[in-house]
Amino acid sequence: MHDIEQELSNVSAGSTGPSSDALLRPLLESNIGFAILAMTPSGIVTVWNAGAERLLGYRETEIVGKSVDLIFTPEDRAAGVPQAERNTALANGRAADERWHVRRDGSRFWADGVLLPLANREAGFIKIVQDLTERQITQQRLKESEELFRLLATNIPQLVFRTKPTGERTWGSPQWEIFTGRSVRTSTGMGWLEAVHPDDRELTVMKWLEAQRTGEYYVEHRIQRFDDGEYRWHQTRAKPIGDGEAAEDWVGTSTDVHDMRRLREAQEVLVAELQHRTRNLLAIVQSIERRTLRASKSLEEFGTEFEGRLSALGRVQGMLSRTSHVSVDLRELILAELEAHGEGIENRDHVTIEGPPIALPPASAQTLALALHELTTNALKYGALTYADGKLSITWKTEPDKRQLVLLWCERGIQLSLGRPERRGYGLELIERALPYQFHAETEVEFAADGLKCRISAQLPAEDSMDG
Amino acid sequence: MGSAVSQSLAGRLILLVEDEYVVAIDLAQSLEQLGAVIVGPAGSVEDALALIMAGPPIDAALLDVNLGSERVYPVADVLQARGVPYVFTTSYGNWIIPTPHSSAPWCEKPVNIAHLVRILSSLPTAAKGA
Numbered sequence: 311m312h313d314i315e316q317e318l319s320n321v322s323a324g325s326t327g328p329s330s331d332a333l334l335r336p337l338l339e340s341n342i343g344f345a346i347l348a349m350t351p352s353g354i355v356t357v358w359n360a361g362a363e364r365l366l367g368y369r370e371t372e373i374v375g376k377s378v379d380l381i382f383t384p385e386d387r388a389a390g391v392p393q394a395e396r397n398t399a400l401a402n403g404r405a406a407d408e409r410w411h412v413r414r415d416g417s418r419f420w421a422d423g424v425l426l427p428l429a430n431r432e433a434g435f436i437k438i439v440q441d442l443t444e445r446q447i448t449q450q451r452l453k454e455s456e457e458l459f460r461l462l463a464t465n466i467p468q469l470v471f472r473t474k475p476t477g478e479r480t481w482g483s484p485q486w487e488i489f490t491g492r493s494v495r496t497s498t499g500m501g502w503l504e505a506v507h508p509d510d511r512e513l514t515v516m517k518w519l520e521a522q523r524t525g526e527y528y529v530e531h532r533i534q535r536f537d538d539g540e541y542r543w544h545q546t547r548a549k550p551i552g553d554g555e556a557a558e559d560w561v562g563t564s565t566d567v568h569d570m571r572r573l574r575e576a577q578e579v580l581v582a583e584l585q586h587r588t589r590n591l592l593a594i595v596q597s598i599e600r601r602t603l604r605a606s607k608s609l610e611e612f613g614t615e616f617e618g619r620l621s622a623l624g625r626v627q628g629m630l631s632r633t634s635h636v637s638v639d640l641r642e643l644i645l646a647e648l649e650a651h652g653e654g655i656e657n658r659d660h661v662t663i664e665g666p667p668i669a670l671p672p673a674s675a676q677t678l679a680l681a682l683h684e685l686t687t688n689a690l691k692y693g694a695l696t697y698a699d700g701k702l703s704i705t706w707k708t709e710p711d712k713r714q715l716v717l718l719w720c721e722r723g724i725q726l727s728l729g730r731p732e733r734r735g736y737g738l739e740l741i742e743r744a745l746p747y748q749f750h751a752e753t754e755v756e757f758a759a760d761g762l763k764c765r766i767s768a769q770l771p772a773e774d775s776m777d778g
Numbered sequence: 779m780g781s782a783v784s785q786s787l788a789g790r791l792i793l794l795v796e797d798e799y800v801v802a803i804d805l806a807q808s809l810e811q812l813g814a815v816i817v818g819p820a821g822s823v824e825d826a827l828a829l830i831m832a833g834p835p836i837d838a839a840l841l842d843v844n845l846g847s848e849r850v851y852p853v854a855d856v857l858q859a860r861g862v863p864y865v866f867t868t869s870y871g872n873w874i875i876p877t878p879h880s881s882a883p884w885c886e887k888p889v890n891i892a893h894l895v896r897i898l899s900s901l902p903t904a905a906k907g908a
Contacts, residue, residue, distance in 0.1 A: 582870060586844065589869030590798070593888040597804035604807070673846065677799065744799035747821050 345439040348428075353378045353392055356434065365441055367414030378437070381411050383418065399425040399435060411439065419443045459561075468563040469533075471502070473548060475560055477518035477527075486564075491536025507532035507541045514546075525550060533564060542568040591627065594676070595620065601736065619736075621650065622683035623676070630672050637669035640678075640717075644704055647682045651690055660695060665706035668715060671771055677744050684737020685719055685764065694721035694761050713770050721761030741766065786899035788813035793829060793839035795853060796867070797821040797846050801887075805840065808891050814898075821845065826853045830860075838901050839864040840894070842887075843874060854879050863901040865894070 345365040348357035355378050358370040366381055373380070379392045386392070386409060398405035407423030423439035463470040463483045469490075470483035479502050482494045490497070490505040497505070506514050510531035521527035527548035532541035548562025598619050606612035625646050629638045644663055670678065686695075694700035706717040738755055741764060745751035751768035792814045796802035802819035810816055817833050820826035822845055830836070830853070839857055841850045843866050850866075857864045858878070866875060866884035875884065883897045 585871070586869045589887045593801050593869065594798060596888040597798075597800045600804050600808070601800070673798075680800070740799075743803075747799040747802070747819075748797065 345423075346436065347378065347439075348434060348436050349378045350434040351396070351432065352434075353396060357436075362439070365413075365419075365439065366411070372414075381413075381439075383410050383412050386410075395425050396435060399427050400431070403427065407437065407439065408442075420446050463561075466563075468565050469544075471497075471548075471562050471564075473560045473562055474558060475518075475522050475550065477515065477521075480559075489535055490533065505534050507534065521548065527560070527562060530567070542566055543571045544568075591623075595623065598623070598680075605736070618687060619680065619683060622647065622679050625650065626676050626679035630675065637671060638675040640668035640670055640706065640715075641665065643670065643675060643679055644682060647679065647686050651686055660700065660702060662701070662703040662705065664703075665717075666708060668706065668708070668770070674749050674768070677740065677748055681737055681740040681745065684735055684740060685762075688735055688737055688762075689721060694724055697724050699723045700761070708770075715766075715768050715770050717766045717768075719762070719764040719766075721763070724761045787895065789815065790837040790898075791815050791817055791834060792898070793817040793826065793833075793836045794819040795821075795826045795839065795845070795850055796842040797844075798842075801842075805889065809840075809895075809898075812895060823848055823850065823852050826850070827856060830856055836862055837903070838862065838898055840898075841866050843868040843870065851876065851879065854882070865897050865901070 344359075345362035346357070346359045347355055347362050349355050355373050355376055358368070358373050363369055368380075377392075379387050382392050391409070395405045395407060403426075405425040407421060407425050409421060410418045411421040411423075412418055420442045421439045422442040423437060426436045426438075428434060428436060464485070467485070469486040471479050471486060472481040473479045478500060479498050482497050482502065486497065486502075487493055490502075492502070492505055503511055503514065510529075514529055514531050517527060517529040527546070529546050531544060531546065533544045534541050543566070544564040545567045546562060546564040548560045550557035551559045551561055599616060602612055602616045602619065606615060626638065626643065629642060629646070641663065648661065648663075689695045689702055694702045700721065700723040703720045703722075704718070705720070706715060708715055741753050742755060745753055745766060745768065749768050751766055753767070754763075754765045756763040787809065790813075792809060794802060794806055794809075794816050796805060796819055799821070802821065806816045806819055817829055817836050818826070820829055826841075839853070839862060841853055841864050843850055854864055854866075855878070864882060866872075866879070866882055867887055867889055868874060868884055869887040871886070872880070872884050875882070883901075885894050885897065
């Protein structure tokens with residue numbers, strides 16, 4: 311714009327009239343990007359170039375001889391702007407012409423123009439006009455998009471930054487300052503690295519070298535929180551703005567993924583634990599199966615026995631899963647076993663169940679459930695529950711320190727003339743050997759004349775140290 | 779399992795460490811049927827170490843990695859020092875076994891007896907009296 315203004319001034323300086331037209335013409339023709347027009351001192355158009363036709367819509371033949379006021383808005387005309395502009399140009403040697411202009415079709419555009427008096431004041435003026443609407447819209451959009459960026463960058467929970475492709479920061483969002491307690495000033499350049507965990511700094515910097523090659527930055531690292539000094543895991547990403555070649559301006563974010571990472575780790579532990587429990591349970595099932603197989607005289611016997619044991623194991627597993635494998639209530643365990651055999655609370659005449667609430671750790675509950683199953687099965691087959699006046703009482707208490715459990719299984723009202731059975735049942739083996747082996751329980755079994763008596767005394771773990 | 783396999787375990791003293799009684803007794807009986815002599819079973823590190831110190835020199839050991847709230851590795855350390863070969867049983871997979879013992883053979887739970895016997899038979903002979 312200024313170059314043309316200069317050239318036109320040079321041409322017009324020497325001109326005294328139409329004779330300069332020969333010089334002016336090529337200049338006008340070659341600058342069709344601009345509307346260039348000449349006018350008399352009173353504003354009658356004398357020259358109208360192709361650029362003017364393109365921009366304003368009037369053909370040269372249409373407008374030459376008419377007032378230039380046509381291209382001003384009605385408001386400006388009413389306010390006497392065209393004349394004021396000419397007066398300014400005469401007084402100052404030029405007048406800026408930045409205002410809305412009107413095309414032939416009535417549409418408006420934002421013009422960036424200048425009005426120059428010709429050296430020969432009698433010859434009038436030259437006006438150069440450029441359409442700035444596009445540029446203005448672009449600038450407006452840029453401004454809006456920068457405002458949008460600021461708004462987003464300063465209101466999302468992520469820590470936002472602008473950086474060079476080398477990782478040298480040029481700007482950090484207020485969230486960065488709040489989270490790290492480090493000002494934008496101390497964080498610019500590579501200052502931000504101070505907030506990264508010392509063990510993660512090498513990787514963090516190395517990734518910037520990689521980013522220059524790949525055009526994308528990504529790292530997971532720990533950033534120190536100012537409030538409590540905790541290093542929290544963040545996912546940091548950055549990309550160049552636009553897709554220009556070798557873009558110098560990158561934008562990045564750091565997202566706090568600390569809790570997500572903790573959850574993921576906890577989940578991995580849980581999955582491993584689940585795998586462990588499942589395999590352990592299968593190992594127990596396998597052992598019970600082999601044990602039952604060795605002791606069975608027929609396939610029918612095996613089927614009945616194994617099924618019963620599997621059900622008992624299933625019941626205690628069900629209870630454990632309901633309490634997230636923390637503990638099982640002793641009373642619930644006993645009731646479930648008896649009810650599975652059609653005995654239990656509704657059978658008060660025969661059965662007494664009494665004792666305080668006891669939380670059994672999972673492993674003890676499992677073995678105890680198997681033992682109780684065998685005892686119940688035996689009581690139903692040969693013991694108290696086969697006799698009309700037989701009685702079964704299951705009672706327990708805790709010793710003063712609450713950590714010692716004493717459980718009594720007591721059958722009465724039967725004639726046990728045969729004494730101790732010749733074949734040691736699995737139930738007795740579990741009580742006499744498994745409970746002492748696994749829980750250092752002390753157990754006593756007595757085959758009294760009126761029925762089986764069994765005493766189990768075991769140490770309960772402190773509640774916070776229960777471990778399956 | 780043919781008699782050739784049983785032969786290889788005949789008379790061999792095998793320390794069994796497993797905290798779950800039901801599983802321990804079953805493994806003991808299964809190996810005894812094949813001629814092995816079981817030392818134990820022990821359900822804790824303490825009991826296992828006591829058996830190693832007190833008993834006759836053992837030929838091999840079967841170690842359950844997870845013994846309730848503790849891990850079996852102190853037992854493995856002692857066996858390694860004495861040149862006694864050992865096999866782990868684990869319900870976690872072998873990733874849980876730490877470096878000094880990670881090259882030891884291992885068996886997944888539930889244990890396949892035939893597979894276990896193959897591993898036990900292929901173990902090098904213990905340096906007795908070490």
